[in-house]
Amino acid sequence: MVDHLLSVQDLETQFKTPEGIVHAVNGVSFDLSEGETLGVVGESGCGKSVTMLSVLRLVQSPPGKIVAGKALFHGKDLLQLNSEDIRAVRGGQISMVFQDPMTSLNPVMTIGDQLAEPLMLHLNMTRAQANKRSVELLGLVGIPRAEERLKDYPHQYSGGMRQRVMIAMALSCNPQILIADEPTTALDVTIQAQIIELVKRLREELGMAIIWITHDLGVVAGLAQRVIVMYGGFIIEEAEVKELYANPRHPYTLGLLGSLPKIHEESRTKLYSIEGMPPVLYRKPTSCPFAPRCAWAMERCWNENPVLESLNPNHRVACFADTTNGSKHA
């Protein structure tokens, strides 16, 4: 048994809303090894962000509440740490990059001040040391004339550059895990390509593990080693990246892959689309949460929620149906 850097076990998170309790994360378990890049894929509301926010205890409470589970990081359960200890982990050993670089930076603080803050807080640097390190960090993420640009405010940076600053900030304390929550979704394709190349380079240079949350199966294909697909707060499929794209099993994964236009397609074919919408779960489901949208759904799917089972050591799926003949997919 390999030692895992992070091991999340049976995590459950709920939100209290006026309409009732929303079951956002329903017993999610996964492991992350040192230096590994894990892709977490799913649509809005599938629980992918809430899972990672729960691990770092960033879910606002109330209305959110982590109901059950463990998140073992170096053997310590992050969910049991007191608030001072979890703050030392956050931004120090595990750091996070958020989706929207326009709103994640403080508009009235200079980039230099924002970069120096975690350095002085976590690494006890002096202001001068922190400034020197900030220049290095901006250089590392490819921002030219770093020394001058430290004095700039966020509005003087473009979207792509702000996301680089966010990454620089996340890397500032040499984290062991970088959690990136849709960091390229708000950016143009060309800038997205720049950021992905940057992250690949930094991963090689610094050797940290990465959890990359996205709805874009294309981005994950070029970046991750292993992929988790989430739906309705459950992990419904997990596989090594090549295995997942070559041999997707869950009808939802099949649908996601099918709804992407094929870049090599010469004639116009109709896109496969998953009918209906993702669910909001007010009760813990007793049936498969995907059944209402599933072309393979059979009686058993309505009576029982399938659990993740191993197909082979590199592939787990939660589905009763045999989807290997793609006939329902035409």
Added chain:
Amino acid sequence: MTNSEVIVTVDNLKMHFPIYRGVIRRKVGAVHAVDGVSFQVKKGETLGLVGESGCGKSTTGRTILQLYKPTAGKVYFKDTDLTSLRSEQMRLMRREMQMIFQDPYASLNPRMTVRDIVGEPLMSFGLASGKQIDERVAELLKLVRLNPDYIGRYPHEFSGGQRQRIGIARALAMNPSFIVCDEPISALDVSIQAQVVNLLEELQAEFGLTYLFIAHDLSMVRHISDRVAVMYLGVIVELTDRNELYRNPLHPYTQALLSAIPIADPVFSAARHRQVLEGDVPSPVNPPSGCRFRTRCPIAGPICAEKQPEWREVGPNHYVACHKV
């Protein structure tokens, strides 16, 4: 294309937004959002318009519909010059041309019911009243695969994909022949994107609609378009048929855009060489001299700074503006 009748002609269209400064609001410059764009849209086709944010693609779409008064240039719809029309004449023309907006959350009035949103154009043109509106709205909702019983609901009761369908129903209310789709799917989830794109294609087949499809996602544009125009900083740099563009991209910017598309295939992804563009799009207030792409172009030479490249046909229906091609 079997029918090559031209429905929209854009001739050297320019849209400059003035910048005023100081107490007396002196004009100090202009944002050259669209700076000399010419193309034609043929009846029944989908013309894709792609480029990064800030390249002027949405402004082009809006200026064609005269939502902005163009600084220079002409827009012909069939044989009518839209830029010379008075506002009342233009208002009547709008029945023929409609728009679908990017953000289904911001483009629907939260205080209006679906009936009012979809029925407003009918009332505004006096084409229906009372019961007739209800009937027509119900019919339109069915067309976009929404339950006609939802007629009395408000936008917040719908998901993003459903709201986009309401926007489409509203655009269809006047039986237009030309629709500008301004990034209609970029705010939607992947599985919902496919639903909306399929709907747009079905409606096109049913009503013979012509689309100008604006997007930054080249893979979706390839899927839906017959021809694709690539825009950079207010000018079109390449225009050709969908397959030709992806098989044989000539402009270095098109090549870079294509290579930036993430591909959902890890084996292919690992094997391909990615040409990553450096830097950001320059400011359209002071666009670079000569070729506007030269500051980010991997093959730029001295001539590129001196002369704006000519727009020329290099192959059948393949137009490009680059000195190096």
